[in-house]
Each structure stands twice: as C-alpha cells, then as structure tokens.
Amino acid sequence: MKFSEAPISCPMDGLLRVISGPWTTFILWRLSTHGTLRFGELKRLVPGVSSRLLTDRLRKLEDAGIVNRDYKPTIPPEVSYALSPRGQELREVLKHLSDLAIKWDLGQAKHGDEAVASQ
Amino acid sequence: MKFSEAPISCPMDGLLRVISGPWTTFILWRLSTHGTLRFGELKRLVPGVSSRLLTDRLRKLEDAGIVNRDYKPTIPPEVSYALSPRGQELREVLKHLSDLAIKWDLGQAKHGDEAVASQ
DNA sequence: CGGCATCCGCTAAGATACTG
C-alpha cells in the first residue's frame, strides 16, 4: 500500500489510535481469553483501571466494531462485552505484532505477561 | 495516547506506543516508499511536522531498532534514516492492520484532526 | 543541517463522588 500523494490521511491511524490507548490491549486480551465478560468482571480483571477509563475504552472499541456490548435493563443492570468477529480478526493481527515485540524484546515491561502473546 | 505506566503490561504495548505516536506511521511509510532519507527531506515529506516531533519519533523508532540512523559529521552534517530489517517486518504486519482498517472503513480522518496524528 | 532546550497551552488520564 502506497501513500504516494495522500498527505495526511490513513485509516490505519484511526485504528491504531483506538487500540493503542492505555489498557486497551489488556482489555482485548482479557476478552479474548475469557470470552464474554460483564463490566465489573472486566474491571476486576484489569487491575488499576478506573470506571471512567474502562468505559471510555470500551466505548471506542464498540464504536470501531471491535467489541459487542450487550445491555440487559434488569435490576441491577447487566452489561456484558465480548469480542466481535472484527475483534477476532484484529486479534490475529495483534498476535503478529506481539510476536515481533517479543522477538525484539524491546525491554518494555518484561514482567510476567504472556499477555496477548500466548493467546 | 499516553500510557503512564500500567501495572502489568506486555511487550506489545511498548511497541504500540512507539508506532502509534503522531506522524509515526506516516514517517514509516515515507521511509518504506522512498528508501533512505535525510532529516530535511523527511521533514519536507511529512508536511506540518515540527523538527522536535520528527526528532522525537525518529529517536523512538531508532531505539526500537525499527529505523537505522546514519550520521556523517561533515559540514554541514548529514544524517539519514532508513528502515531496518525490523522495520521491514513491522511494515508487513502494519499492512495487515491497514487492510483491516480499510476493510472496516472506520471513517476517521474526519473532523480536521490531521488524522495521522494520534497518540 | 540537524538537532536540543525552554516555555507554554491543551487534552487526556487519575481520583472522587454521585445516580438510574
């Protein structure tokens, strides 16, 4: 894919912006390994994230069609999230990215995190 | 997008952080399509970027081993950049990302936010 | 020419409190 004369516009940038936000890859990883998760469960699985940020990230992922949001107006309300087909596709590509990152060993946060890497 | 410091992280986050900075993908594409470029040439090929940002992005890409920097202490100095083998690998993966983005047509680059900019 | 240093403004991230 050539950029040639297209000065400042690339769909990939929008996608990158969505997935590169803080916690985002973590959230995606959790959803990919745990399947469908409720908001509270997800929050517990992503230690340290605030409701505000989690909501924000999920909203953006949803807008991009990467995750599906299922809202049941029961009492108490029940909202669950899961990767969409797009999310699955994205996961495949991200795995390649992750493989590169691991191979290169960029020295970022090497703490125990098979994270997205292993799955 | 800022990543302060996630308690747990994965190597991919570091890589994503590097490549998702403003102008970064644009710079990578310029280097991939034009080959080796001097600082000034690159700056001219990325309209609107400041020296400070361009330097910053190139430094991070260099630190990640994605681009090679060649410095000749002539007068005037001559500094050129080119994709490293890692950069070529990365480009392959980014192409898949780009393909997804195009297929999904996320429709960013709207509201004149310079699209390429992200964070 | 190819930077780095500095100041400065903006926005995103964090914490906290509150609600249907």
Added chain:
DNA sequence: CAGTATCTTAGCGGATGCCG
C-alpha cells in the same frame, strides 16, 4: 451494577531560539 459528572494533574505537542 454500570456507568456519568466534575475537578485536578501530568505529559504531550507547538513554537521559538540556540548550538555544533
């Protein structure tokens, strides 16, 4: 439970100026 509202803070990005 699953958010929203608000305030504060911190870091990024822009502009400018200087140097080898």
